[in-house]
Amino acid sequence: MLDLSIVTINYNTSEATLDCIKSIVAITTKVNYEIVVVDNASNEQDFLNLKSKLELLNLPYLKLKRSNLNTGFGTGNMIGYAETNPSKYICFINSDVELIDDSFPVLKTYLDEHQDVAVVSPQSVNEHLAFVPTIDHFASWQREIFTRKGLELVNKNRFPKRKKTYSAPIVADFIAGSFMFIRRSDFDQIGGFDPNIFLYYEETDISRRLKKIGKNTVLVPTIEYKHIHGLSTEKSVGIKLEQKLSLLYVVHKHQGWLAYKILLIYFGIKYFFSTLINPKKWPLLKATLMGMPLHLSLKQKQKINSN
Template sequence: MLDLSIVTINFNTSNATIACVKSIIEKTTLLNYEIVVIDNASERDDYLNLENEIKNLNLENLKLVRSNLNTGFGTGNMIGYAETSPSKYVTFINNDVELIDDCFSVLKQYLDQNPDVGVVSPQSVNEQLDFVPTIDHFASWQREIFTRKILEIVNPKRFPKRKKSYTKPIEADFIAGSFMFLRREDFDTIGGFDQNIFLYYEETDLSRRLKAIGKKTVLIPTIQYKHFHGLSTKKSIAIKLEQKLSLIYVVNKHQGWLASKVLLIYFGIKYFFSTLVSPKKWPLFKATLVGMPMFLSLKHKQKIKEI
């Protein structure tokens, strides 16, 4: 059996994907692993570039799978997961990530020694190797209304500081979705990613479900990975709306109908006044008027692409 299956998604950023794959190959020397790359309906030129580069690497443990529909983060990873071979561990890693050291072997050892931990991650740093917050507090109506900073001040034990640089492993609500290392058994037990979510909050949902089966989420700050943020997802009102749709969905799922309605009213008031200053935010306010239903998601606007 393999030690590790690594899944990553490409979406119109083939050069970043190849750099990610090469960093894995270079740094991962102690484990028996495979890499599955999912192309999430990239444009033809980008996919062909990716296909050609992967062929040139000519590795038996590297597989490319083409989806002709952009299925988003969770479903894209589940497509990749379905293509993996049996392994004890699985990692979901963004394609805009590059390894700095052999972090997989450290993460494996930590999970081997800590059966009560469900998902772990190294510390994220940016292109200049500067610290980037990697832990966070569960998506909730409290976090949105009172802010993270207030929660950390009021209850620092429950809400450890996100922007603090830690030197020892620390338990958190969830870690950044750009790098998640889990036991295959635990991932299967919770049913994998929630495929109703197209983008955003998949990691908070995942860690909540792991917590429900008694599994912790832990950051290992003694190892790092480089994350080139936002290469495939550009900021826009459509992306902002997608983020809020996912948030309302996750809050409703884990905190209940009333909590999601409180948050919806809060956003309605917030975006009403925002549109007075910035009319381009009208779609956000309009979405609150109809309850921010998931049928507004970008998931339902994707079109099939052939190679």
């Protein structure tokens, strides 16, 4: 059996995806692994560039799967997961990630020795190798209204500081979705990624469901990886709306109807006043007044790419 199946998604980021794969191949030792790359309906030029350059690498343990529809982060990863061979562990890794340390053996050993842990991750740094917060607190109405910093001040034990450099492994609510090393059996038990989420909050949803079966999420800060943020997603009101749609869905799913309503009222007030200053934010207020329904998601606007 393979030790590890690595899944990554390409969406118009072929050069970054290639750099990610090269960094894995160059630095990984002591672990038997495979790599599955899912092209999530990139434009034809980007896909052909990726395909031709992967062929030049001539890696027998690498598979490229093309989707003719942009299915988003979670479903895209599930497409790749369906292509994997049996392995004990899965690593979902962003295409804009590059390995700095030989992380996989360390993470594998940690999970082998801690059966109560399902997900682990190295510490993230940016393209300048500067510290980036990698742990976070569950998406919740409390976090949105009282802020992360407020929660950390009120209950330091329950909410460890995100912007602190740790020297030893620490249990967190969840870790950044850019690098998630997961025991396959635990991932299967919770049913994988939720297909209702197109973008954002997939990792908090995964870790919440794992928590319900008694499995923790842990940061292993003695190893690091480089994450170049935002290569495939540009900031816009549409992207902000997608974030809020996912947030409200996850809060409703895990905290219930009342929490969902509290957030709707909060966002309604917030976006009412922000729209007076910046009318371009009207779509956010409109969506809030509608209840942030998932049919407004970018998922519903994707078109089949026949190329």
